[in-house]
Amino acid sequence: MAHLELDKVSAAYGKLRVLDGIELSVAKGETVGLIGPSGSGKSTILRVLTGLLKPETGSVRVAGETINFDKPADIRTLRNRTAIVFQQYNLFQNLTVLENVMIAPIKVHGRKRSEVQAEAENLLEKVGLANKLESYPDQLSGGQQQRVAIARGLCLKPEILLLDEVTAALDPELVSEVLDTIRELAAEGMTMVIVSHEMGFIREISARVAFMADGKVVELGAPADIFDAPNQDRTRDFVGKILRH
């Protein structure tokens, strides 16, 4: 059964139609990569999947259950199962790195502080921030904040992880560290949707890749097909341009 399923999902910001009949399903433990030009709606898909944006039409199913976006209980279920790492990190500026990671498990899920702290420290060490536990976000570089956001997401122990451009703000050395972390998660069977311009990485880690343009999934297939033998002209165009860089 698909873990995550979008069926003819359309969404808009005011009058601006941003998603236009999206069909996408992600199997349990599968990693799907989302690529496409800026403004094509990649981040918006993730916003729908976290209940931040209600689709106008279409349905979203998680583990077979259709989410009713008007029902707080359904939104809560959705959010309990997913974690998102935002393109802009969205850390809490008034909390330290450690508190950023710990607050939701403790305050929202009511878990024991000592247990959460051990886990949070472990995760932060994994992303190379063991010496920044007491720092505040504005004392960190973009890449460091990005890794805090990843640790914050993972500390929720989600079934589904949504990653939005998590390597965009990282320098090459750190990219490989973060990518290693993501690879491990994939190997451990986490269901993931990854938005990235990092084509090499998308190609390597994704079981399938969706190419998006103008709010539609233009083409969906195995990485080798999308990158080496795309069916659609738009895909060929985009992939050609990106790979030539």
Place this chain on the structure above:
Amino acid sequence: MDYTFQYGQVWPYLPYLIKGAWLSLQIAFLAFCGGMLIGTVCAAVKTFGGGFSRHAVNAYVVFFVNTPQLVQIYFLYFALPDLGIFLSSYMAVLLGMTLNAGAYLTEIQRAGFESRRQSEMEAAEVLGFSRLQQIRYVILPHVAKVLFPPLSNHYILMTLGTSMAAIFGVEELTGRAFNINSETFRSLEVFSIVAVIYVFVTLIASVALALFGKFAFRTKMRVV
């Protein structure tokens, strides 16, 4: 210029002046607290409310921000009795300063409310925070941090503004200075001492507030 300073005549009044300064601080503190109460409610109405309540708040703010504080207190003290409402000079000053502070603090706090960061609210929402938890853990700490410096500044200004009470015969620091002046006629001595007391009082407040801000919000404030 061959003025000979004669502080000797004025020194004995120092305890009397310091008691006056204490009253100044009291007026400023009470008016500030009252103003904060009004300001918080009005700022919330301006940010989240609608319709009539918003217009009412706007009218209040526009009126009090655009008229001199002195005129406002005059109105309370001299004009209200015509309507059958009698306030003591102390109450008129306190009420006038409170209403005036309420208007300014509404504007200051509204700016703070509006600076709440959408991105953090979304993160909190996605992490599963309830509305109350969002306010408690995200909005309030941020708003408090943003608001602390301008609120501190306004508090200092209000401390100095209490000197207006002297005009109405309230015996706070400036009022007591008037009294001593009319007894001794040593204006230069009296008012230089009073000036030093004001500087001293506001400096202590500034330093205390700056230290508190640094400790509580990690803000960097210039003391002088």
